[in-house]
Amino acid sequence: MSAPLLEVDGLSKSFDGVRAVDGLSFALERGRITAFIGPNGAGKTTTMRIAATLEIPDRGDVRIEGISVLEEPQQARLRLGFMADQFVPYADLDVEQYLQFFAHAYGLRGLARRRTVASVIEFCGLGDMLRRPTTGLSKGMGQRLHLAKTLLHDPPLLLLDEPAAGLDPRARIELRELLRELAAAGKGVLISSHILAELSEIADALVLIEAGRLVLAGTTAEAQRAVREHHLIRMRVLEDNRRAERWLLTQPQVREVKVLDEVHLQFDFTGDERAMAELLRRAVEAGLGVVSFATEEADLEEVFMRTTRGVLQ
Amino acid sequence: MSEQGAQSIPLAERLAERLNPVLVRELHQGVRSRAFIVALGLVLLANALAAVLIAANLSEMRPGEPFLHALTTLISALVLVVPVRALFAMVREVEPGLSEQLLLTRLRPRRIVHGQLLAAAFHIFALTGLFAPLLALTYLLRGVDVVAIVLGLGLAAGLALALAGGALALGSLARVRALAPLARALGLFGVFSGAGVATPLILEGLGDLVQWYASDPEEFRNALLGMLGALVLGLWLCELVATAMLSHPFENRSTGFRVHAWAVAAAAFGFVLAAVPQRFLDEALPAAGAVACALAAPVWLIAATEEESFSPRVRRHVPPSRLLAALAAVFLPGGGRGLLWVLCSAALLLAGGLGLPPLLAGTPADPAVAVVLAMVLLYGVLYAAVGRVVRGRMRPGLRASWLARALLLGIALLGSLLPLLLDAIVGGGIERWHPGHILDPVWTLVELRRIRRAHDPVLILGVLAALAVLAAAPSMRRGLAESWHAAAARRGRARPAPAAPAAAR
Numbered sequence: 001m002s003a004p005l006l007e008v009d010g011l012s013k014s015f016d017g018v019r020a021v022d023g024l025s026f027a028l029e030r031g032r033i034t035a036f037i038g039p040n041g042a043g044k045t046t047t048m049r050i051a052a053t054l055e056i057p058d059r060g061d062v063r064i065e066g067i068s069v070l071e072e073p074q075q076a077r078l079r080l081g082f083m084a085d086q087f088v089p090y091a092d093l094d095v096e097q098y099l100q101f102f103a104h105a106y107g108l109r110g111l112a113r114r115r116t117v118a119s120v121i122e123f124c125g126l127g128d129m130l131r132r133p134t135t136g137l138s139k140g141m142g143q144r145l146h147l148a149k150t151l152l153h154d155p156p157l158l159l160l161d162e163p164a165a166g167l168d169p170r171a172r173i174e175l176r177e178l179l180r181e182l183a184a185a186g187k188g189v190l191i192s193s194h195i196l197a198e199l200s201e202i203a204d205a206l207v208l209i210e211a212g213r214l215v216l217a218g219t220t221a222e223a224q225r226a227v228r229e230h231h232l233i234r235m236r237v238l239e240d241n242r243r244a245e246r247w248l249l250t251q252p253q254v255r256e257v258k259v260l261d262e263v264h265l266q267f268d269f270t271g272d273e274r275a276m277a278e279l280l281r282r283a284v285e286a287g288l289g290v291v292s293f294a295t296e297e298a299d300l301e302e303v304f305m306r307t308t309r310g311v312l313q
Numbered sequence: 314m315s316e317q318g319a320q321s322i323p324l325a326e327r328l329a330e331r332l333n334p335v336l337v338r339e340l341h342q343g344v345r346s347r348a349f350i351v352a353l354g355l356v357l358l359a360n361a362l363a364a365v366l367i368a369a370n371l372s373e374m375r376p377g378e379p380f381l382h383a384l385t386t387l388i389s390a391l392v393l394v395v396p397v398r399a400l401f402a403m404v405r406e407v408e409p410g411l412s413e414q415l416l417l418t419r420l421r422p423r424r425i426v427h428g429q430l431l432a433a434a435f436h437i438f439a440l441t442g443l444f445a446p447l448l449a450l451t452y453l454l455r456g457v458d459v460v461a462i463v464l465g466l467g468l469a470a471g472l473a474l475a476l477a478g479g480a481l482a483l484g485s486l487a488r489v490r491a492l493a494p495l496a497r498a499l500g501l502f503g504v505f506s507g508a509g510v511a512t513p514l515i516l517e518g519l520g521d522l523v524q525w526y527a528s529d530p531e532e533f534r535n536a537l538l539g540m541l542g543a544l545v546l547g548l549w550l551c552e553l554v555a556t557a558m559l560s561h562p563f564e565n566r567s568t569g570f571r572v573h574a575w576a577v578a579a580a581a582f583g584f585v586l587a588a589v590p591q592r593f594l595d596e597a598l599p600a601a602g603a604v605a606c607a608l609a610a611p612v613w614l615i616a617a618t619e620e621e622s623f624s625p626r627v628r629r630h631v632p633p634s635r636l637l638a639a640l641a642a643v644f645l646p647g648g649g650r651g652l653l654w655v656l657c658s659a660a661l662l663l664a665g666g667l668g669l670p671p672l673l674a675g676t677p678a679d680p681a682v683a684v685v686l687a688m689v690l691l692y693g694v695l696y697a698a699v700g701r702v703v704r705g706r707m708r709p710g711l712r713a714s715w716l717a718r719a720l721l722l723g724i725a726l727l728g729s730l731l732p733l734l735l736d737a738i739v740g741g742g743i744e745r746w747h748p749g750h751i752l753d754p755v756w757t758l759v760e761l762r763r764i765r766r767a768h769d770p771v772l773i774l775g776v777l778a779a780l781a782v783l784a785a786a787p788s789m790r791r792g793l794a795e796s797w798h799a800a801a802a803r804r805g806r807a808r809p810a811p812a813a814p815a816a817a818r
């Protein structure tokens with residue numbers, strides 16, 4: 001069995017006596033976008049910097065494809081791409097020179113270097129910007145260039161620290177698309193962001209930390225199940241929502257029925273999916289005129305709010 | 314990019330791939346920067362002005378004087394433009410966002426520093442090239458020979474490179490954000506003061522050097538070798554400082570400095586053996602040992618005040634072989650091992666200073682110089698051991714190591730000033746040296762010849778140093794044990810897993 005793409009194992013780190021990360025452990029799989037969330041000061045950036053070999057933990061280790069970042073940082077660096085929260089460009093270099101320089105620094109030579117640079121330029125949509133000075137790029141274009149640089153050595157793991165911060169809606173959507181393509185290509189992505197609605201749309205899994213400790217880790221479905229012990233169901237009927245409300249209140253495992261408007265109702269259902277299907281069948285047979293019947297998934301914001309306490313380090 | 318375009322890589326690009334990436338980037342940046350255009354304009358203007366002035370005053374000039382004027386213009390450009398550019402390039406290189414991006418690539422800190430040094434060398438070459446027509450013109454005016462030209466250009470290039478190396482080392486201090494303004498200020502001060510002192514020396518001394526070359530080529534060659542050696546060792550030290558600043562605190566930043574200190578000692582002894590007549594070796598060799606010790610003193614104190622344990626990264630690189638681990642231990646990071654290295658260094662310098670004269674000159678070392686060597690070594694050992702004891706009582710971390718060094722400096726100052734204060738208050742005045750001043754290296758060494766009649770400072774200092782080393786002995790033992798265990802752990806990891814018993818298969 002191959003080693004996990006990223007394995008964080010009992011990580012602890014303190015700064016001036018303040019514990020930034022406290023016994024954190026989690027793993028990340030290939031081909032998945034994992035949202036790394038937590039309140040400000042939760043230890044997200046510290047964890048990412050340790051994983052990127054830029055900090056050393058007081059205890060614990062991080063392994064990338066089984067390679068310890070503590071013991072073999074050089075080997076680990078070949079397997080990771082780290083995009084820090086801030087893009088710092090070089091003065092007096094244009095976009096192409098910038099990428100050529102980093103390709104050279106990553107040891108790419110000859111045709112391989114040219115092809116790689118050309119492909120990341122195309123992938124990140126930088127084709128029209130090649131002669132632009134790197135210091136003259138917009139925030140969105142700067143982040144694209146930053147991502148392009150991060151992809152040059154084709155790392156299987158991407159650590160992205162707040163990549164969408166400061167981007168306009170179009171740039172965010174474009175970045176999201178790029179990340180989806182990268183995950184589809186088999187790369188594992190650990191992405192931290194404060195914009196949870198954004199992450200909700202692309203993340204397959206999440207790691208939630210608070211005060212340096214793990215609160216929740218797993219797929220988004222597992223997280224949703226963890227925060228809700230029941231299903232929240234939204235139902236639309238043709239007419240007579242009051243009758244539908246009265247009927248629902250008589251049904252087993254149904255609680256807290258709310259009439260949202262003339263045709264929409266929402267209620268908690270504590271049964272499993274088979275019981276849910278049975279409830280739908282009975283509702284149809286009762287002639288309620290059911291137009292739609294769907295579970296409402298908990299989004300990351302709800303997961304975040306229900307699981308964190310706002311503890312700051 | 315079309316496939317066809319990708320197939321043909323221009324020669325220049327292929328050549329650039331073989332160069333240091335930082336050098337290539339610096340050249341790209343240099344060509345595009347406004348500073349380059351301004352510098353180029355100024356250099357061409359200086360060229361033109363110098364040519365006009367020489368032409369206007371040619372009839373009043375002595376033979377060779379036009380060349381000196383051209384050389385003055387070139388040196389001024391070299392010693393100011395190249396180091397200042399290097400300083401600011403390094404300050405920019407160590408900016409947090411930029412240096413981390415680079416360190417995540419295959420470039421190691423040393424290669425980054427080499428790239429910057431090569432950029433400085435290229436800059437010197439390019440500037441000299443720009444001045445070549447003017448220099449050629451002045452050569453054609455006669456009164457100067459090829460030796461003077463080669464010497465003048467060589468000294469100018471060497472000075473510019475040395476200043477650029479210093480500027481890179483000082484610029485790298487900006488890696489600590491709080492030190493960035495200080496790094497810039499110190500760098501500029503260093504460049505301007507270095508240029509201000511050395512440029513007139515070269516220009517005024519060039520004639521004497523040419524004469525020296527003509528009268529005693531062998532002695533001149535030795536002096537030149539000495540200068541070249543000093544330049545190489547100086548640049549190496551600058552490279553080590555800049556590399557250490559670029560590296561993370563948990564990387565091995567110690568071994569290079571320890572090897573360098575031994576190289577300085579070897580170079581000092583080697584230079585003495587090559588350049589000093591045999592009859593003076595009894596004095597020159599112990600003196601060389603004392604100078605090498607004094608030069609290495611900061612490295613001794615830093616080595617002994619390092620954190621005691623390996624970082625996980627360094628532990629991974631301890632040689633797995635028992636013998637190699639034992640031999641390499643004193644060069645590996647860690648205060649206990651650092652103090653052991655100090656003791657080894659002191660023993661080697663003592664052996665070189667006192668053992669070589671009878672072997673090579675047939676006479677024992679001069680007693681007066683031998684005592685100075687012994688005292689310098691004992692001071693080094695004493696303060697290093699005290700530093701080890703102080704550091705051992707503090708918590709882990711880089712900050713604590715620097716605090717220990719500051720405390721050590723405080724102890725040395727207190728050890729020197731407190732007896733003076735007591736003499737002034739209790740004794741009614743500071744009149745003469747007594748054993749209470751033994752911790753004051755400056756006064757003790759200055760008064761050494763006189764005070765030996767009454768007391769034996771070597772004995773007092775020897776006892777103190779021995780006590781300090783004894784107090785630090787557990788730390789040295791732990792340092793050796795840690796290297797031993799790290800090597801054993803690596804051997805354990807390297808050993809293949811035992812085969813499973815047949816029944817279990």
